[in-house]
């Protein structure tokens with residue numbers, strides 16, 4: 001091991017190999033090495049620099065890197081990053097398609113779930129008729145869709161089918177390259193367990209989707225109850241999709257974007273904390289939005305900023321026990337989402353205002369600006385969706401907007417991340 005460390009360090013000293021070494025972040029980070037090399041130009045610092053090179057490499061070899069990407073072998077870094085970003089993009093697509101599926105009331109049209117057999121849609125007239133007959137047995141048709149024709153059924157079936165097939169394709173786009181990259185040795189040691197977690201989350205996402213759909217297929221307890229999926233399950237399904245997306249995006253960025261060596265100032269430390277909080281604020285607001293969507297609570301008060309002519313509607317705590325209002329009373333659920341969203345919007349603008357005072361590299365500055373601009377767009381889209389009684393195109397854009405906002409929060413946090421030791 002010692003000879004390995006010494007060899008790595010002496011490589012650092014040889015300027016002939018400088019370019020090679022600077023390119024490889026597997027042992028020393030790029031700018032750390034550059035600093036060491038420049039300090040070697042001064043003879044008085046040469047010895048201590050060599051020692052710190054040795055110490056740094058020894059720590060790396062003994063402890064392992066704090067970042068999976070920093071530890072990954074150079075070969076394949078970029079391609080692994082592009083693959084992870086593609087998976088993130090596909091999760092984004094799944095969220096948007098899922099939103100359209102829900103908004104077009106298509107989500108309960110497929111009443112069975114099978115991983116392989118479910119991939120074959122009905123083709124003949126007989127198969128379509130049988131599928132439609134099966135759908136008629138479930139509460140949504142009985143309560144809501146009595147006028148639905150076979151053609152109409154084919155339309156709603158289309159969105160649910162696309163959503164499920166898209167989910168399966170994410171599985172393939174994730175799993176096949178993962179196997180290939182593992183065999184090629186492109187995946188670092190630290191990345192391996194993470195890939196196992198992402199794979200499990202993907203499987204869990206599909207199962208959770210079916211668990212959610214099942215809640216909309218069961219018979220209703222009374223005739224006034226509207227057949228729809230449980231808002232708790234919808235929020236979990238959406239929340240886990242956001243988490244999966246965030247993980248892919250973060251890791252993809254880590255493989256592609258070299259980290260900045262930011263100064264260790266209090267301003268940067270505070271901005272870093274604020275950026276971390278921004279991700280959680282957006283996520284939390286999005287989950288509260290999922291409750292609005294799950295209960296069609298966007299249709300109970302369609303005025304803004306007041307709800308009808310009140311700041312606090314009178315039925316806000318109508319249910320007993322009181323905690324139920326936060327999850328099951330459409331008025332409270334909408335009230336919460338609007339105010340969480342406004343607070344989040346203000347918080348993001350506050351972060352931007354603070355970031356103006358902090359010297360930042362251009363990429364980080366761009367991320368802060370993008371986050372602030374998107375917060376205005378997203379709040380505007382939410383208000384517009386509400387005032388126009390939740391039309392599909394606006395509601396789907398608002399949902400996609402929440403992921404864009406989360407992406408910018410992740411990007412900013414990523415730009416400010418600590419330099420891997």
Ligand code: HEM
Nearest residue numbers: 099286289290292293298338341344379382383395399402
């Ligand atoms: C930070 C800002 C915001 C974020 C991150 C956000 C996020 C979300 C999310 C994720 C959904 C669920 C979409 C779905 O599952 O289909 C949603 C729904 C909704 N949001 Fe927001 N939202 C924000 C701001 C607002 C504002 C300011 C309003 C209005 C005052 C608003 C009104 C709505 C409405 C009415 C829905 C239900 C739409 C539907 O039924 O599809 N949102 N929001």
